[in-house]
Amino acid sequence: MPLIDVSIAAGRSPEQLRALIDGLHKVAEQTVDAAPENIxxxxxxxxHELWSRTNTTIAERNASAAKEQ
Structure with missing residues (x-):
């Protein structure tokens, strides 16, 4: 019974998120022989304000990049 828990920065379209879910389901089926109803x-x-890497949030990086343009 795989439980796949993914965190992703906000901003993807519903279609992209749906494709991600579909891909994760398929990979779980193919790699660990999980039954679809158990995934x-x-x-x-x-x-973006809550996702930080190297002590800089995505929002801060985006704002900085916008100023440079």
Whole structure:
């Protein structure tokens, strides 16, 4: 019974998120022989202000890039 929990920065289209879920289901079926009815996928969209790498949020990087243009 795979539980696949994915965090992703907010901003993807519903179609992209649906494709992600579909792809994760297929990979779980193919790689660990999971039955489709036993696979759970949770996608957590994180606001840009709450996602940080190297002590800089995505929102801060985006704002900085916009100023440079």
């Amino acid at each position: 759970t996928v949770i996608v957590r969209e994180v606001p």
